[in-house]
Amino acid sequence: MAWLSLVLFLPWFLLLGTLYWLFPRQPRDAPRRLFDATALVLAFVLSIVAMLWGHHIGVVQDDAGPIWRQVLAVLYAYGAFLAVLVGALLLRGAWLARRATKAASKPVPGSS
Template structure:
Protein backbone atom coordinates (compact mmCIF):
# COMPACT_ATOMS: atom_id res chain seq x y z
CA UNK A 1 0.00 0.00 0.00
CA UNK A 2 2.81 2.36 0.89
CA UNK A 3 4.62 1.48 -2.35
CA UNK A 4 1.52 2.16 -4.44
CA UNK A 5 0.97 5.59 -2.83
CA UNK A 6 4.66 6.46 -3.30
CA UNK A 7 4.43 5.45 -6.98
CA UNK A 8 1.29 7.55 -7.53
CA UNK A 9 2.85 10.60 -5.88
CA UNK A 10 6.15 10.30 -7.81
CA UNK A 11 4.72 9.23 -11.16
CA UNK A 12 5.80 12.36 -13.02
CA UNK A 13 9.36 12.13 -11.67
CA UNK A 14 9.63 8.50 -12.70
CA UNK A 15 8.39 9.36 -16.18
CA UNK A 16 11.10 12.01 -16.52
CA UNK A 17 13.73 9.51 -15.39
CA UNK A 18 12.36 7.04 -17.89
CA UNK A 19 12.73 9.53 -20.74
CA UNK A 20 16.46 9.88 -20.06
CA UNK A 21 17.08 6.19 -20.78
CA UNK A 22 18.77 5.37 -24.07
CA UNK A 23 16.61 4.24 -26.98
CA UNK A 24 15.88 0.49 -27.11
CA UNK A 25 18.29 -0.11 -30.03
CA UNK A 26 21.23 1.17 -27.99
CA UNK A 27 20.73 -1.58 -25.42
CA UNK A 28 22.17 -4.09 -27.91
CA UNK A 29 25.56 -2.42 -27.98
CA UNK A 30 28.59 -3.88 -26.29
CA UNK A 31 31.20 -1.61 -24.67
CA UNK A 32 33.24 -1.37 -27.87
CA UNK A 33 30.13 0.20 -29.47
CA UNK A 34 29.70 -2.68 -31.93
CA UNK A 35 26.16 -4.01 -32.00
CA UNK A 36 25.74 -7.53 -30.70
CA UNK A 37 23.30 -8.21 -33.51
CA UNK A 38 25.93 -7.58 -36.19
CA UNK A 39 28.34 -10.02 -34.55
CA UNK A 40 25.60 -12.63 -34.52
CA UNK A 41 24.92 -12.00 -38.19
CA UNK A 42 28.64 -12.36 -38.95
CA UNK A 43 28.56 -15.68 -37.12
CA UNK A 44 25.74 -16.86 -39.38
CA UNK A 45 28.24 -16.95 -42.25
CA UNK A 46 29.75 -20.05 -40.70
CA UNK A 47 26.51 -21.87 -39.91
CA UNK A 48 26.44 -23.56 -43.29
CA UNK A 49 30.03 -24.72 -42.77
CA UNK A 50 29.04 -26.13 -39.41
CA UNK A 51 26.20 -28.03 -41.04
CA UNK A 52 28.36 -29.19 -43.94
CA UNK A 53 31.48 -29.95 -41.92
CA UNK A 54 30.69 -33.41 -40.55
CA UNK A 55 29.68 -34.76 -43.94
CA UNK A 56 32.84 -33.39 -45.56
CA UNK A 57 35.00 -34.91 -42.82
CA UNK A 58 33.31 -38.29 -43.37
CA UNK A 59 33.95 -38.11 -47.12
CA UNK A 60 37.58 -37.08 -46.58
CA UNK A 61 38.08 -40.04 -44.22
CA UNK A 62 36.50 -42.41 -46.73
CA UNK A 63 38.90 -41.12 -49.41
CA UNK A 64 41.85 -41.51 -47.06
CA UNK A 65 40.92 -45.07 -46.05
CA UNK A 66 39.93 -46.21 -49.55
CA UNK A 67 43.41 -45.63 -50.95
CA UNK A 68 45.33 -46.74 -47.87
CA UNK A 69 46.77 -49.89 -49.47
CA UNK A 70 47.90 -48.13 -52.63
CA UNK A 71 50.15 -45.67 -50.78
CA UNK A 72 53.49 -47.34 -51.25
CA UNK A 73 55.72 -44.27 -51.01
CA UNK A 74 55.57 -40.97 -49.20
CA UNK A 75 54.69 -39.29 -52.52
CA UNK A 76 51.39 -41.17 -52.63
CA UNK A 77 50.56 -40.08 -49.09
CA UNK A 78 51.60 -36.49 -49.84
CA UNK A 79 49.43 -36.43 -52.96
CA UNK A 80 46.40 -37.77 -51.07
CA UNK A 81 46.95 -35.28 -48.24
CA UNK A 82 47.23 -32.44 -50.76
CA UNK A 83 43.97 -33.48 -52.46
CA UNK A 84 42.11 -33.55 -49.13
CA UNK A 85 43.52 -30.19 -48.00
CA UNK A 86 42.77 -28.49 -51.33
CA UNK A 87 39.23 -29.93 -51.29
CA UNK A 88 38.62 -28.67 -47.76
CA UNK A 89 39.99 -25.25 -48.68
CA UNK A 90 37.85 -25.06 -51.81
CA UNK A 91 34.73 -26.02 -49.85
CA UNK A 92 35.46 -23.39 -47.20
CA UNK A 93 36.23 -20.65 -49.71
CA UNK A 94 33.27 -21.27 -52.00
CA UNK A 95 30.86 -21.53 -49.07
CA UNK A 96 31.92 -18.09 -47.83
CA UNK A 97 31.72 -16.63 -51.33
CA UNK A 98 28.25 -18.13 -51.81
CA UNK A 99 27.03 -16.65 -48.52
CA UNK A 100 28.08 -13.19 -49.66
CA UNK A 101 26.59 -13.62 -53.15
CA UNK A 102 23.11 -14.85 -52.19
CA UNK A 103 20.59 -12.03 -52.43
CA UNK A 104 17.45 -12.25 -50.34
CA UNK A 105 14.46 -10.98 -52.25
CA UNK A 106 12.57 -7.95 -50.98
CA UNK A 107 9.14 -8.33 -49.51
CA UNK A 108 6.62 -7.89 -52.28
CA UNK A 109 2.89 -7.53 -52.34
CA UNK A 110 2.35 -11.22 -51.55
CA UNK A 111 5.36 -11.69 -49.27
CA UNK A 112 8.88 -12.81 -49.97
CA UNK A 113 9.57 -14.67 -53.16
CA UNK A 114 12.19 -16.76 -51.41
CA UNK A 115 13.01 -17.10 -47.76
CA UNK A 116 16.20 -16.28 -45.96
CA UNK A 117 16.96 -20.00 -45.61
CA UNK A 118 18.77 -19.75 -48.95
CA UNK A 119 21.48 -17.76 -47.16
CA UNK A 120 22.40 -21.08 -45.52
CA UNK A 121 21.44 -23.57 -48.23
CA UNK A 122 23.44 -22.08 -51.11
CA UNK A 123 26.78 -21.95 -49.24
CA UNK A 124 26.33 -25.58 -48.25
CA UNK A 125 25.60 -26.54 -51.85
CA UNK A 126 28.53 -24.54 -53.22
CA UNK A 127 30.88 -25.90 -50.56
CA UNK A 128 29.83 -29.49 -51.17
CA UNK A 129 30.07 -29.02 -54.93
CA UNK A 130 33.59 -27.62 -54.68
CA UNK A 131 34.67 -30.40 -52.32
CA UNK A 132 33.22 -33.11 -54.57
CA UNK A 133 34.74 -31.57 -57.72
CA UNK A 134 38.23 -31.42 -56.23
CA UNK A 135 37.97 -34.95 -54.83
CA UNK A 136 36.75 -36.40 -58.16
CA UNK A 137 39.48 -34.55 -60.05
CA UNK A 138 42.06 -35.77 -57.51
CA UNK A 139 40.90 -39.38 -57.89
CA UNK A 140 40.89 -39.15 -61.70
CA UNK A 141 44.41 -37.72 -61.74
CA UNK A 142 45.53 -40.31 -59.21
CA UNK A 143 44.24 -43.20 -61.33
CA UNK A 144 45.61 -41.73 -64.55
CA UNK A 145 49.04 -40.91 -63.11
CA UNK A 146 49.62 -44.06 -61.05
CA UNK A 147 48.23 -46.41 -63.73
CA UNK A 148 50.53 -44.88 -66.34
CA UNK A 149 53.44 -45.19 -63.95
CA UNK A 150 52.62 -48.84 -63.17
CA UNK A 151 52.23 -49.63 -66.88
CA UNK A 152 55.62 -48.05 -67.55
CA UNK A 153 57.36 -50.12 -64.85
CA UNK A 154 55.89 -53.40 -66.12
CA UNK A 155 57.23 -52.78 -69.60
CA UNK A 156 60.75 -52.63 -68.25
Protein backbone atom coordinates in the same frame (compact mmCIF):
# COMPACT_ATOMS: atom_id res chain seq x y z
CA MET B 1 26.14 -17.43 -39.81
CA ALA B 2 27.98 -18.28 -43.02
CA TRP B 3 30.06 -20.83 -41.13
CA LEU B 4 27.03 -22.86 -40.05
CA SER B 5 27.05 -24.83 -43.30
CA LEU B 6 30.67 -25.82 -42.77
CA VAL B 7 29.98 -26.94 -39.22
CA LEU B 8 27.03 -29.03 -40.39
CA PHE B 9 28.89 -30.62 -43.30
CA LEU B 10 32.23 -31.16 -41.56
CA PRO B 11 31.40 -34.75 -40.47
CA TRP B 12 30.40 -35.62 -44.03
CA PHE B 13 33.56 -34.00 -45.41
CA LEU B 14 35.61 -36.01 -42.90
CA LEU B 15 33.91 -39.24 -43.97
CA LEU B 16 34.44 -38.57 -47.68
CA GLY B 17 38.02 -37.43 -47.05
CA THR B 18 38.78 -40.58 -45.04
CA LEU B 19 37.41 -42.82 -47.78
CA TYR B 20 39.43 -40.91 -50.37
CA TRP B 21 42.57 -41.28 -48.25
CA LEU B 22 42.15 -45.00 -47.54
CA PHE B 23 41.19 -46.39 -50.95
CA PRO B 24 42.90 -47.84 -52.93
CA ARG B 25 45.13 -49.27 -50.24
CA GLN B 26 48.22 -49.78 -52.40
CA PRO B 27 50.61 -48.19 -53.29
CA ARG B 28 50.92 -46.16 -50.11
CA ASP B 29 54.20 -44.32 -50.58
CA ALA B 30 55.30 -40.75 -49.89
CA PRO B 31 54.32 -39.26 -53.29
CA ARG B 32 50.84 -40.74 -52.99
CA ARG B 33 50.39 -39.40 -49.44
CA LEU B 34 51.56 -35.96 -50.57
CA PHE B 35 49.15 -35.99 -53.53
CA ASP B 36 46.24 -37.10 -51.34
CA ALA B 37 46.99 -34.58 -48.60
CA THR B 38 47.26 -31.76 -51.14
CA ALA B 39 43.97 -32.76 -52.73
CA LEU B 40 42.17 -32.88 -49.37
CA VAL B 41 43.54 -29.52 -48.23
CA LEU B 42 42.63 -27.97 -51.59
CA ALA B 43 39.11 -29.44 -51.40
CA PHE B 44 38.61 -28.06 -47.90
CA VAL B 45 39.95 -24.59 -48.72
CA LEU B 46 37.92 -24.31 -51.92
CA SER B 47 34.79 -25.47 -50.11
CA ILE B 48 35.28 -22.63 -47.59
CA VAL B 49 35.73 -20.11 -50.41
CA ALA B 50 32.66 -21.46 -52.21
CA MET B 51 30.67 -21.43 -48.96
CA LEU B 52 31.44 -17.77 -48.37
CA TRP B 53 30.66 -16.96 -51.98
CA GLY B 54 27.32 -18.79 -51.86
CA HIS B 55 26.38 -17.06 -48.62
CA HIS B 56 27.25 -13.69 -50.15
CA ILE B 57 25.07 -14.41 -53.17
CA GLY B 58 22.20 -15.24 -50.82
CA VAL B 59 22.73 -11.98 -48.92
CA VAL B 60 22.73 -9.68 -51.96
CA GLN B 61 19.58 -11.17 -53.51
CA ASP B 62 16.67 -9.16 -52.16
CA ASP B 63 13.96 -11.65 -53.09
CA ALA B 64 15.61 -14.61 -51.32
CA GLY B 65 14.58 -15.47 -47.78
CA PRO B 66 17.08 -15.81 -44.92
CA ILE B 67 17.22 -19.61 -45.21
CA TRP B 68 18.52 -19.41 -48.78
CA ARG B 69 21.77 -17.88 -47.58
CA GLN B 70 22.54 -21.11 -45.75
CA VAL B 71 21.19 -23.31 -48.53
CA LEU B 72 23.38 -21.63 -51.15
CA ALA B 73 26.38 -21.76 -48.82
CA VAL B 74 25.90 -25.51 -48.29
CA LEU B 75 25.33 -26.23 -51.98
CA TYR B 76 28.37 -24.28 -53.09
CA ALA B 77 30.63 -25.75 -50.39
CA TYR B 78 29.53 -29.32 -51.08
CA GLY B 79 29.83 -28.85 -54.83
CA ALA B 80 33.35 -27.46 -54.55
CA PHE B 81 34.46 -30.23 -52.20
CA LEU B 82 33.08 -32.95 -54.46
CA ALA B 83 34.46 -31.34 -57.62
CA VAL B 84 37.99 -31.30 -56.21
CA LEU B 85 37.73 -34.88 -54.90
CA VAL B 86 36.36 -36.23 -58.20
CA GLY B 87 39.10 -34.42 -60.13
CA ALA B 88 41.72 -35.77 -57.74
CA LEU B 89 40.30 -39.30 -58.05
CA LEU B 90 40.56 -39.15 -61.83
CA LEU B 91 44.07 -37.69 -61.77
CA ARG B 92 45.23 -40.14 -59.11
CA GLY B 93 43.85 -43.12 -61.02
CA ALA B 94 45.64 -42.10 -64.21
CA TRP B 95 48.83 -41.32 -62.29
CA LEU B 96 48.81 -44.67 -60.44
CA ALA B 97 48.11 -46.57 -63.66
CA ARG B 98 51.00 -44.80 -65.39
CA ARG B 99 53.30 -45.60 -62.47
CA ALA B 100 52.25 -49.26 -62.50
CA THR B 101 52.86 -49.52 -66.23
CA LYS B 102 56.25 -47.90 -65.86
CA ALA B 103 57.17 -50.24 -62.99
CA ALA B 104 56.03 -53.31 -64.95
CA SER B 105 58.13 -52.34 -67.97
CA LYS B 106 61.35 -51.99 -65.93
CA PRO B 107 63.76 -54.85 -66.56
CA VAL B 108 64.37 -57.07 -63.56
CA PRO B 109 68.09 -57.33 -62.71
CA GLY B 110 69.51 -60.70 -63.70
CA SER B 111 66.60 -61.70 -65.95
CA SER B 112 68.38 -61.00 -69.26
